[in-house]
Amino acid sequence: MILTGSKIxxxxxxxxxxxxPFSEEQVNPNSYNYRLGPILKVYKSFDGExxxxxxxxxxxxxxILQPGQMYLGHTKEIIGSSIYAMSLxxxxxxxxxxxxLQVSANLGHTTSEHQWTLEMVAALPIRVYxxxxxxxxxxxxxxxxxxxxxxxxxxxxxxQESFTPFD
Amino acid sequence: MILTGEKIxxxxxxxxxxxxxxxxxxITTNSYDLTLGGTIIRYTSKxxxxxxxxxxxxxxxxxEGLVLQAGDFVLGHSAERIGSDYYVPLIHGKSGTARMGLxxxxxxxxxxxxxxxxxTLQLYATLPVRLYKGMLIAQVSFWVPFGDIxxxxxxxxxxxxxxxxMTYKDFKYDIFKKVD
Numbered sequence: 001m002i003l004t005g006s007k008i009x010x011x012x013x014x015x016x017x018x019x020x021p022f023s024e025e026q027v028n029p030n031s032y033n034y035r036l037g038p039i040l041k042v043y044k045s046f047d048g049e050x051x052x053x054x055x056x057x058x059x060x061x062x063x064i065l066q067p068g069q070m071y072l073g074h075t076k077e078i079i080g081s082s083i084y085a086m087s088l089x090x091x092x093x094x095x096x097x098x099x100x101l102q103v104s105a106n107l108g109h110t111t112s113e114h115q116w117t118l119e120m121v122a123a124l125p126i127r128v129y130x131x132x133x134x135x136x137x138x139x140x141x142x143x144x145x146x147x148x149x150x151x152x153x154x155x156x157x158x159x160q161e162s163f164t165p166f167d
Numbered sequence: 168m169i170l171t172g173e174k175i176x177x178x179x180x181x182x183x184x185x186x187x188x189x190x191x192x193x194i195t196t197n198s199y200d201l202t203l204g205g206t207i208i209r210y211t212s213k214x215x216x217x218x219x220x221x222x223x224x225x226x227x228x229x230x231e232g233l234v235l236q237a238g239d240f241v242l243g244h245s246a247e248r249i250g251s252d253y254y255v256p257l258i259h260g261k262s263g264t265a266r267m268g269l270x271x272x273x274x275x276x277x278x279x280x281x282x283x284x285x286x287t288l289q290l291y292a293t294l295p296v297r298l299y300k301g302m303l304i305a306q307v308s309f310w311v312p313f314g315d316i317x318x319x320x321x322x323x324x325x326x327x328x329x330x331x332x333m334t335y336k337d338f339k340y341d342i343f344k345k346v347d
Contacts, residue, residue: 001168001310001311001312001313002255002310002311002312002313003312003313003314004280004312004313004314004315004316004317005314005317006314006315006316006317007313007314007315008314010314028279028319029279029280029281029282029316029317029318029319030255030277030279030280030312031277031279062216064214067238068238087277089274089275089276089277090273090274090275091275092275092277092287092323093217093332093333093334093337094217094273094274094275094332094334095272095273095274095275095289096242096273096275096287096289096330096331096332097210097215097217097221097332097334098240098273098289098291099273100273100274101274102274106274123238123240123273123291124210124215124240125213125214125215126214126215126216126217127214127215127216127217127218128217129217129218132217133337135274136275136277138277141313
């Protein structure tokens, strides 16, 4: 089952969903709108083993994402839940511009809690601004016992590039 | 929980799911198949700026089809009007569409409960593909909500053709508002 906006609000108040900062205006009928954080990592090169990124701060006038490039961004909010699983996607208003907010990895594990890394790919050149509402996260009921997430990404707050495959 | 095809059929006849036109042959085991409507929108702005209203052109798909090249991005729409005040719809490609390298949405599969209208498809081609009006292109599944329902009253309600993004409207009141 997917949580309605009213239930998301209730669970935030109860502390079983963490969204910080939280604003009631960003609650949708069945999701919450998150904002783009200020740091972007811009792909530069591939060293034969991993991609190298350069970190930039999105300036006041915005930053233009180019098609064919890949960028790592992050949510402004810390998002997580002790009891629900999450799906983090773009909002339809961004999909309508051809902006991907993740690359087929929407699933957020129960008990992870952090500013999420966004995998941004633009189909058209698009200007993005720090703090803009850019995506949505939904919350889903679990079925079965929950074992705490022990992965490497679940507590990281900055855009985090992939760890190398075998480390 | 996700509805089965049988349950979708039942809820369409109970008027708790809207799919129009509806045909029982398009019910699948866990979803309903959607076809491509006749109108396409292509942005003509050189750079998209979410603060500004973007420029675009509207194209009618000709009988011989419309070819998208790899890397092309356009907006299409489902021929069907869909929505529900009781379940949450999710849009997916048909696996046949995906095997042609065509995305039907760009990481925005989730539809708000209470949203009704034709669904705008975010068509992104990774290979050249020819689109025909009426082709099977996507599918919609329905999910059970948990909690009190407040219905969608947003800016894309009652769409009858592809709706380009209207972020410039949000910007007027809240897109950058500080919440901290």
